[in-house]
Amino acid sequence: MKVLILGAAGMVGRKLLESMSRDGKLGGKPVSEALLSDVVLPQVPDGLPFACSASQDDLPVPGTVERLIGARPDVIVHLAAIVSGEAEADFDKGYRINLEGTQRLFEAIRQAHGDARPGEGYYPRVIFSSSIAVFGAPFPERIGDEFFNTPLTSYGTQKAIGELLLADYSRRGFFDGIGIRLPTIAVRPGKPNKAASGFFSGILREPLNGQEAILPVSDDVRHWFASPRSAVGFLHHSAAIDTARLGARRNLSMPGLSATVAEEIEALRRAAGDKAVALIKHQPDPVIEKIVAGWPRDFDTARALELGFVADRDMDAIVQAHIEDELGGKLPAL
Amino acid sequence: MKVLILGAAGMVGRKLLESMSRDGKLGGKPVSEALLSDVVLPQVPDGLPFACSASQDDLPVPGTVERLIGARPDVIVHLAAIVSGEAEADFDKGYRINLEGTQRLFEAIRQAHGDARPGEGYYPRVIFSSSIAVFGAPFPERIGDEFFNTPLTSYGTQKAIGELLLADYSRRGFFDGIGIRLPTIAVRPGKPNKAASGFFSGILREPLNGQEAILPVSDDVRHWFASPRSAVGFLHHSAAIDTARLGARRNLSMPGLSATVAEEIEALRRAAGDKAVALIKHQPDPVIEKIVAGWPRDFDTARALELGFVADRDMDAIVQAHIEDELGGKLPAL
Numbered sequence: 001m002k003v004l005i006l007g008a009a010g011m012v013g014r015k016l017l018e019s020m021s022r023d024g025k026l027g028g029k030p031v032s033e034a035l036l037s038d039v040v041l042p043q044v045p046d047g048l049p050f051a052c053s054a055s056q057d058d059l060p061v062p063g064t065v066e067r068l069i070g071a072r073p074d075v076i077v078h079l080a081a082i083v084s085g086e087a088e089a090d091f092d093k094g095y096r097i098n099l100e101g102t103q104r105l106f107e108a109i110r111q112a113h114g115d116a117r118p119g120e121g122y123y124p125r126v127i128f129s130s131s132i133a134v135f136g137a138p139f140p141e142r143i144g145d146e147f148f149n150t151p152l153t154s155y156g157t158q159k160a161i162g163e164l165l166l167a168d169y170s171r172r173g174f175f176d177g178i179g180i181r182l183p184t185i186a187v188r189p190g191k192p193n194k195a196a197s198g199f200f201s202g203i204l205r206e207p208l209n210g211q212e213a214i215l216p217v218s219d220d221v222r223h224w225f226a227s228p229r230s231a232v233g234f235l236h237h238s239a240a241i242d243t244a245r246l247g248a249r250r251n252l253s254m255p256g257l258s259a260t261v262a263e264e265i266e267a268l269r270r271a272a273g274d275k276a277v278a279l280i281k282h283q284p285d286p287v288i289e290k291i292v293a294g295w296p297r298d299f300d301t302a303r304a305l306e307l308g309f310v311a312d313r314d315m316d317a318i319v320q321a322h323i324e325d326e327l328g329g330k331l332p333a334l
Numbered sequence: 335m336k337v338l339i340l341g342a343a344g345m346v347g348r349k350l351l352e353s354m355s356r357d358g359k360l361g362g363k364p365v366s367e368a369l370l371s372d373v374v375l376p377q378v379p380d381g382l383p384f385a386c387s388a389s390q391d392d393l394p395v396p397g398t399v400e401r402l403i404g405a406r407p408d409v410i411v412h413l414a415a416i417v418s419g420e421a422e423a424d425f426d427k428g429y430r431i432n433l434e435g436t437q438r439l440f441e442a443i444r445q446a447h448g449d450a451r452p453g454e455g456y457y458p459r460v461i462f463s464s465s466i467a468v469f470g471a472p473f474p475e476r477i478g479d480e481f482f483n484t485p486l487t488s489y490g491t492q493k494a495i496g497e498l499l500l501a502d503y504s505r506r507g508f509f510d511g512i513g514i515r516l517p518t519i520a521v522r523p524g525k526p527n528k529a530a531s532g533f534f535s536g537i538l539r540e541p542l543n544g545q546e547a548i549l550p551v552s553d554d555v556r557h558w559f560a561s562p563r564s565a566v567g568f569l570h571h572s573a574a575i576d577t578a579r580l581g582a583r584r585n586l587s588m589p590g591l592s593a594t595v596a597e598e599i600e601a602l603r604r605a606a607g608d609k610a611v612a613l614i615k616h617q618p619d620p621v622i623e624k625i626v627a628g629w630p631r632d633f634d635t636a637r638a639l640e641l642g643f644v645a646d647r648d649m650d651a652i653v654q655a656h657i658e659d660e661l662g663g664k665l666p667a668l
Contacts, residue, residue: 168491
């Protein structure tokens, strides 16, 4: 099975490749080749149990997606995106990558499918990473599976449009799509990116590394989380799932953990003590406060749970996974 | 006030212009000029109480929407669309007009808005005619204002995407948009078009004209209706409304009348007798049956009603409006 990962240089893309490299499989099926694509050249790790190549691509440039699809990948994992904060700051860039890039990708697959009957010929599985940013306040206490999409960011708008296109192209039988709305990933390893949600990870990651972190919102802010491990698990399950079970509704909210910033802080305290917590500095940022106020806090993801997607148990498990996967199980001396 | 009507040669466009010509107003505000655009050259009626010009345009052709927006219309009524049946039959054509045409229009307005602050500079009211086709079965008994969009046609997908773009461009302050999901218009005057919903009008219009009509579905099919009078009323109200009352949720389902085909037939019987009803021939069409089965049947449009949009009273009123407006109050001798 040939797997194309778009956005392969990003955190989730790298974690996915790492997980595939362990047993050479995606969703339980053997991988023969991985094609990595990103706007920066993805690194090809040594010793992979399958063939692997990488290319540096700007998706909306004519010919780019056609070349990538020319390799006829069986599974396409579409993680490439301009993140929320940047898509809000740069209207053109966000629409160009998140909307036009996705449109061109789907269209290239349709062209490769050609005149084949629906569901036949070239008919890859397409896994589209969507986001809870497709929802916009005001919300019910828990957002159910039939709640409407009223994004309050351009990023959320672009993801919601990607979902609609994915569903229509799948309904037409051009490809076999599934769109998964990822919770906010925490603890996101590495350096902060431009996502407005970055602090949710930062207030755990930085102190666990012995460094200060900025908290730009109040600690009673509630949000919806998944660990990188869970996110990678969602992608494997999306590759394996029988999409007939989805019917025409190809997009769904992934299960997650609803927790407040205060609960994050208490999990940090249990794992690393008061000195770690003392590294969090509260510096209110009205721009981030406003964006975050438009975001969901809790979900009822009955559909995804019934379809076998699995969430994190609690915030302690999320912190523990980070310590194991990123810090070699060690905490800093504070 | 300058008004641009896109899709002005269509039924709703012509009815809107006719209603504007009566007192020279749109939504209670005096019209100085009307600009008519359509893929076929719209007719400019004689004796209008305002200036009027027409152009034949293919919206996605580069430069087209820029030229139309160059006139700086204060209100833009966007009715142009490939109808559901045709957008389903011709994938490329539907996406080209319904999605790309709308994208280009919104983008041209944004460019004309330029560097002005949000809500300032060139900042027209944009009225987007959306459709109940943004919803897809299975439904609750009545579709509420927060039910999600899972269209089962490409047309519905394109309309749902137009709604998302309208909301985002409005949120950004590039224009002042409102998207209204029109119920199925009945009785649609004139000749049948390629809409899969055409028979809902045909089974009233043709018999009221002394002609046979084909009913391609069972008479227990329930659907959601508005008369042309109501549709035009929605547009006037959309031009007049204080959009601050919409908040970020710029798209809403219009109020309508939920009725079965059998109820249509009984209203026809009350208006025109058994001989008119006998002109309806039941010829099941599996393609139309399948499309219609994915369409909504009833709505709870609390939001639109609270915002002052007004629906038809009953099916008798809808039939009567057609007899008055289209048949000069006369019935055929049967």
